[in-house]
Each structure stands twice: as C-alpha cells, then as structure tokens.
Amino acid sequence: MSHRYLEWKLGRWQQAGLIDAATRERILEWESAQAEGWAMRGLMLLGAAILGIGLISLVAANWARIPAVVKLSGDGLLLAGLGAGILATRRGGLWHETFILLFQFACLASIGLVAQLYHLSGPIWRALALWSLITGPLTLFSRTLAAWSVWSSAVLAALGLWLMDTLGSDALLEILGLLALTAWLLHHLAAWCGLRRAQQTFGAWLLVLGLILTGALDLSLGGTIRLTPPPLWQTAGILLVLPAMAAPWLRPDLTPPVRLLLSLLPGLVLAAFTVLTLLPLRGPEAGLPSTELRGALFSLVLLGTALAACGLQGWRRTFNLLLSVIGLRVYGLYLKALGGLAATGMGLVVSGLLLILLVQLLRRIQHRFAGGAS
C-alpha cells in the first residue's frame, strides 16, 4: 500500500469518526518505519542474490590452479560459515534471511563444483532436484519471498525438465497440465500448513502455468494448434484430478462457495483433455470444422469460474488480472465471430452497456436487501 493512499484512506476514516488524529499519526509513523525496513531488506537480499550468482560464476570459471582438495575444503568451510551465521541469527531478522539465501546459492554452487571436479554428466533436472531436496528443510525456516521463490522455481523447473526428458517435447499439454497440477497441490498444501510465503510463490506459479495451460487448451480445442494428448492421459488424468479437486476443501480460510468454485477448475481442465482425446481436432482435411468458439467457451468458463472465486474471496489482484485476460479473450472472440472492426466495435459497445446495466442492477438489489448499507 503506498504512503499517499494510506494517508488518504486514514483521512477518510478520521472524517467518518472511526479513528482520531492521534491514532492516524501513530499508524502513519509505524507504517513509515516498516517501509524503511522493507526497502533495506530488499536491498540486502538483492546483494545476497548477486553474491550468490557471483559464487556460481566463480565455479564456472574453473579454478585450474587450485587443487581439488583445497576447493572442496574451501567450499565446506563456506557452507559451514554460512550455516553458523544462520544459527547465530536464529531469532530471525534481515541477516538471518540473508544467510539463508546465501546458503541456498552456496549449495547450488557446491553441486556445480562437485560435478566439475568429478566430471559428472547427467540431465540438469537431477542437479535441481538434488538442490531442492537438500535445501527444502532450511527453506521452511525462511520468511521471505526471495528464498521461497528461488526454491519453488527450482522444484517446478526440475519437474518440468524431467517430464520433458521422460515424455518428450511432443507432450507439451501433458507437461503443462502436470506442472499446473503440482503448483495447485503445493499451493493448497502450503496454505493448509500455514506457510504463507510458500503459498504465495506456488500461487504465483499456479497463475502463470494455469494461464498458459488455458491458452494452450483454448488453441487446441479451437483447432488452431494440434496438441492431442494420448488416450493413457484419460486414466492418469482422473486419478490426478481427484486429489486436486479435494485440495480446496481442506482449507479453512476459504468459504464453502469458493471451495466449490475452485474444485471445479481441475474438473474443467480434465473435461478439456477428455474432449481433445476423444475428439482429436484436426484441420479441414479431416472433415472436421475448426471453430474458435469451442476454445473460447472453455477459456471463458474456466476463467469466469476462477474470477468468481477470486471475487468472493477478496483476491483483488488476481481478480483484476483474470478480468483483463477475459476482456482480451472476449475481444478476440468478437473479432473472429463478427469478422471486422466495425461489427466487433458495435458488439462490444452493446455488451459493455449491458454489463454496466447489470452491475448497476445488482448494486440496487444488494442495497435494497442490505437495508441501505453499501
């Protein structure tokens, strides 16, 4: 929240008699102190991240003249030193978080060093998986987005690369689906465990992967691109989607309508995969019509369901993002369906007016039922 917005908000509350001038000043003073701490924290963590990347670059430069035993000993001492720093600052705070982040990067540099000294080759997902495994327990002690963002990115990257290695790059839809599913499950698990930062980072990844998957399914269902999952997906998909649909019901912070809406989302994705598997969409040469309406309908239903959940739960930023995406999709649909800017423009004007009238009507109904309270 920016300082100017906060001042304006507090001014309104003071005018409404909710707080007095002294309280307003205390809040502003406290928030200013937090903001300074936040900025310093950001700079420290940036410094730690740059230092960490520097460590990795040093490993990459190959220290030819230094014997292997000295490199390994130095690396061990560095890890021990950073570990001691973490323990010495165990009460928390900026230094504690900085040490944790540096330790994470030092572990990654160590893996690179060992691979270099012993000429180990293998897929990169293995190194990322090992790194995720060994730094996972320590990441649980971090309270910053930085440490969790780095860790969650490595987990999903390792999974994604392993899937590409195993299934092949032709299985793009399945890979996207499995990654989104993983992010979904980990997001809900983190929420259930009360790990707020983990919840935020996996939630961000879920949003990104979910939007990409929605786009890919939209284009596949509409016949624009040809991504057909194999029949085996059908069985695996049902088994995987069931826990995904159950996950929101474990969260006490969600209201029942929101749980219901969220649990529909994996089901809708499975339905899209089912349609693609049973009715493989090809071009006109197979005698099947390619229509963007199928893809658009799927996208709008899926995004609309997610939008409703966000609105009911009060997730404003995600709500606004999804609203923008829906708006773009509607524009694209009108353009395709009405076949020209003029007709599209008229269609959008009419739709926009209808939407504004509908919102006004809903506000009046809400006002009447609330007895005049806004």
Added chain:
Amino acid sequence: MNRNLRLLAAVLFPILALGAVVLRQELWQREGTEVVLPIRGFDPRDLLSGHYLRFQVDYGVPVCTDIRDGPAGVCLSPARRFFPGTEPPASCRLHVRGRCRHRRFVAGIERFYIPEQQARELERKVRGRHAALRLSVSLGGHAAIRDLLIDGHPWAPPP
C-alpha cells in the same frame, strides 16, 4: 524437537548430503578397476558449469542395436558385448552400466570439465589425435572418470 534443533538439522542436512556425494565419488574413483576407452565427437561449452568437452565413448562394439531407449550396459571383460536391461550376462566379469537414449549409449561419462583458459588449446590438441578416457569401473558397473589421455598421456602436466 524444539525449533533450534530443527534449524540445526536443516543446516546440517545439505552439508552432510553433499559430503556423502563427494565421499561416494571418491570411493568410486579409487576402488574400481582401471579401464582406458577411446573417445570421439565433440560439442561446445555449457556456461553454467564451466567449460567441458562432450564426446562419445568408443566401446569397441555396436551399442543400442537391440533397443532405442531404456537401461542397458556394455560388458568389458572377458569379451566386449552390448546387453539390454539392467543385469549383465552371467559370464561378464566387468561391465559399464548406462542407458540407451535415441540409440546412443550414455553412462554418465560423456563430459570432461576443462579449465576456461586451456579450453581452446585442449580442443585443438584432441581433434585429430588419439584421445581416450581413463576410467574407474566398480563391480556394480558404475564408471567414474579419472583422467583424459591424449596419445596415451594425461592431458594436463602434473602440478
């Protein structure tokens, strides 16, 4: 377990895990049977993990003829032969374990890290010369690289 003990365990876990990896590699390098195999074919560098030469190992027999993808191995003694699957033939006394990927046999020994300053010079030396890998092969079939040989000699002079 109180929080301090858990934090200590979380800090020690990666250090011990990395130590175990180093120990395992050292054991594999020191205790296996020494084998020298020629190499061929080179690819350019990987920026993340320094500079390395990438090559194919010449086992002296056709590999991945029976399978395209999957676990496989090459028996080195008493006679060289390729075998699909994870278990070597009963008569095989020494083997290298790996897998076939798109009809190429990989055993985790197809890269050799080289110093940044000497990368180009080494690449020039190795092309067109007889290059080989000195390996340590364990009883279980794991191969670990000990050194890169050019014309039968270690590529780097002793320190």
